[in-house]
Amino acid sequence: MEERVILPETLDEAYLFAAVGAPLKALLLYNPTQDVQTTLACMRALAVMHDTHSLQAYQADKRPEIQQEYAWLHSREALNALQPRVRMISWDGRPALFVHQIRSLKKIHVLELIPHFPQRLVLKGTFRDLTPLTHLSALTGLALLSKHIRDLTPLAGLTRLAQLSLTGTPLITDLAPLTTLSQLSILTLTGLIELTDIQPLASLPALRSLAILASPKLTTITPLLHLPSLRHLELPPHLRTAPEIAQFRQRGILLRFTEIRGFGKRPRQR
Incomplete structure (x- = not known):
């Protein structure tokens, strides 16, 4: 560390x-x-x-x-x-460390000292600054659940990430920091209600499974046509009639349209 x-x-x-x-x-x-x-x-x-x-x-x-x-x-x-806020869980069938009720990620790097640390974290709380995650450069899986996150820049250095999930993060609009994640194969974006531009995702050569849910302002998915490894694509129902859908079907990509409610509000600014 x-x-x-x-x-x-x-x-x-x-x-x-x-x-x-x-x-x-x-x-x-x-x-x-x-x-x-x-x-x-x-x-x-x-x-x-x-x-x-x-x-x-x-x-x-x-x-x-x-x-x-x-x-x-x-x-x-x-x-x-005095209940523990850190415990081992199964995330998509693989072990991960779950940290909840956390307001700041400062000193999150101490978790690497846990014997058999799985290099996969699920973080839930009210934290906003992701900078401390830069000290966990060996992470292969990361799930973030906080409505106060705005800037993904610190994730750019986590180049070993194979799986990333952002849930209930309505302030995120810029996905550009993810372009360096060349090993990312599974990406889930849920509740990015202001998201309109997914062009940065076209730079992810290993991405094979992508879910973009509860993003009502997203109107075009053309950049996804440039993903060479894509096999599974899950989208909100309003994109069912997008002109690109036919091309995805021709490529044999498994498509799914899922509606998720409850992500319509932005947090109060402090």
Whole structure:
């Protein structure tokens, strides 16, 4: 990893460190010189790991914020709230790491320390900046579910990606950063309600399965005629009568038209 692991500084990062577990445990042990924010994050990580022994050392810290957190972590309410936000799942029949309720991707690279890290991530939350993903250049699969994503530029360096899914990302209109993904074979775009230009997709030589769903402003699919490896194409129903459809059928491409509702609103700008 290019970025060095230091310490968790937020509650989001605490859950990432907890998911890694033993390889990072030494960083989470009580250190009276740490600031309040870092101390709270380390405590939360240990609590999610159910490491009550290491957590006990924090009881000696007399700062009010630390005492309050220590008491809460031992409450009945905390037992229900401290659920892991990172778990292994099956995505299209292959293992992937699922991270949910995440507001920032900062320090997401620590997940590479998980034994047998699958190099496939499914990220769901309210994050907007994808820059931290540049430290995970070996990823082969990535699914992003956040309505606040606007810029895909950081994905340009993830050249090993074979599968990419963007779901419920209404602010995305520029697919140009994807043109460098020469190994991408499966692409799913769902809920890009402002998308009108798919010309960049014509630069994906390995793309064999493409789904573009819930993109009501998309009117032409001509660029897709230049995809040499395309075998499966799923589109919204309003494109059923597009003039290019006949050419896809002649090439033997499997076509499917799917209507998906619930992606008609843009998020409030902050």
